[in-house]
Amino acid sequence: MLPHVDDGARSEEEAMAMLKAAYADGIRTIILTPHFRPERWKWTAGDFLHAWESLAWKAVKKWPDLKLFVGNELYYRQEIQQMLSDGQCLTMAKTRYALTEFSPSQHFPYMRDAVCELTAQGYLPILAHVERYECLEGRMDRIEELSDRGAYLQANADSILKTAGVFGNKFLKKLLKKEYIDFIGSDSHDLKSRPPSLSRCADYIQKKFNREYAERILFQNPKRLLEDKEL
Numbered sequence: 001m002l003p004h005v006d007d008g009a010r011s012e013e014e015a016m017a018m019l020k021a022a023y024a025d026g027i028r029t030i031i032l033t034p035h036f037r038p039e040r041w042k043w044t045a046g047d048f049l050h051a052w053e054s055l056a057w058k059a060v061k062k063w064p065d066l067k068l069f070v071g072n073e074l075y076y077r078q079e080i081q082q083m084l085s086d087g088q089c090l091t092m093a094k095t096r097y098a099l100t101e102f103s104p105s106q107h108f109p110y111m112r113d114a115v116c117e118l119t120a121q122g123y124l125p126i127l128a129h130v131e132r133y134e135c136l137e138g139r140m141d142r143i144e145e146l147s148d149r150g151a152y153l154q155a156n157a158d159s160i161l162k163t164a165g166v167f168g169n170k171f172l173k174k175l176l177k178k179e180y181i182d183f184i185g186s187d188s189h190d191l192k193s194r195p196p197s198l199s200r201c202a203d204y205i206q207k208k209f210n211r212e213y214a215e216r217i218l219f220q221n222p223k224r225l226l227e228d229k230e231l
Contacts, residue, residue: 001015001018001019001022001030001032002015002032002034002048002051002052002055002070012054012055012058015055016055016058016059016062018195019055019059019062019063019066019068020062021195021197022186022197023063023066025197025198025199026198026199027066027198028065028066028067029066029067029069029222029226030066030067030068030069031069031070031071031092031093031222032052032055032068032069032070032071033070033071033072033073033092033099033185034048034051034070034072034073035072035073035075036072036073036074036075036083036089036090037075044088045072045087045088045089045090048070048072048090049070049090052068052069052070055068056068069092069093069094069226070090070093071090071091071092071093071097071099072089072090072091072099073099073100073101073128074089074098074099074100074101075101075102076100076101076102076114078117080100080118081117081118081121081123084098084121084123085121091123092126092225093225093226095124095225095226095228096122096123096124096228097123097124097125097126097152097225097228098118098123098124098125098126099126099128099154100114100118100125100126100127100128101127101128101129102114102133104132104133104134105134105135106133106135107135108135108136108139108142111127111133111135111146112142112145112146112149115127115146115149115150115151116149116150118150119149119150119151124150124152124230125150125151125152126151126152126153126154126182126183127146127151127152127153127154128154128185129154129155129156129159129185129187130143130153130154130155130172130175130181131155131156131159131169131171131172131175136171137171138171140174140178143175143180147180152182152183152231153175153180153181153182153183154181154182154183154184154185155172155175155176155181155183155184155185156184156185156186156187157184157185157186157187157197157198157200157201158187158201159172160172160176160184160201160204160205161200161201161204176205176208176209176213177209179209179213181217182217182221182231183217183221183222183225184198184201184205184217184218186198198218202214202218205217205218
């Protein structure tokens with residue numbers, strides 16, 4: 001959603017239109033998470049912060065009760081801890097939470113070791129779009145191991161909605177049923193293919209699972225994240 005810094009909004013006008021759509025959907029707090037992947041995009045933490053400040057300044061004038069924060073979706077590499085320490089990239093809203101992604105085909109030992117390395121440095125890793133990783137598909141034992149080692153799990157709203165269909169992601173549905181998912185993201189990149197919407201997903205979780213779980217992963221957990229508290 002942050003303009004000009006990755007494969008999301010192409011302009012501030014598009015970013016403002018996306019914020020308008022999110023606001024209409026009932027969203028009042030957003031952590032903008034542009035990709036941090038230096039070999040693909042050359043943007044720095046300073047670029048992300050500048051773009052965020054510019055967008056937030058315009059947004060607050062239009063929607064005074066809309067809160068915008070910024071962090072990176074960190075494509076994991078072994079140097080990422082040092083990059084975080086040096087200020088080359090951003091945690092979630094200046095907290096210890098680090099939204100971390102991997103290649104969909106990444107091997108499990110690498111992912112497990114990454115979680116251990118991040119937690120050893122005091123970070124609270126959030127595994128981005130957990131439904132995408134081949135090494136986790138159908139492997140509840142690996143999900144449990146990552147959780148035991150300190151990882152939190154995030155799923156995308158559109159992936160959750162697909163579980164309602166005949167050809168849905170059955171494993172993600174199982175993760176929701178067992179309440180392993182800690183956060184939901186919109187994965188918004190534009191207004192058409194990946195719009196900023198969470199309300200349909202919230203309704204689905206409430207009806208398919210339970211209202212208390214929906215409340216926890218959509219409101220309570222994000223609140224604790226912003227307070228830099230563990231779940």
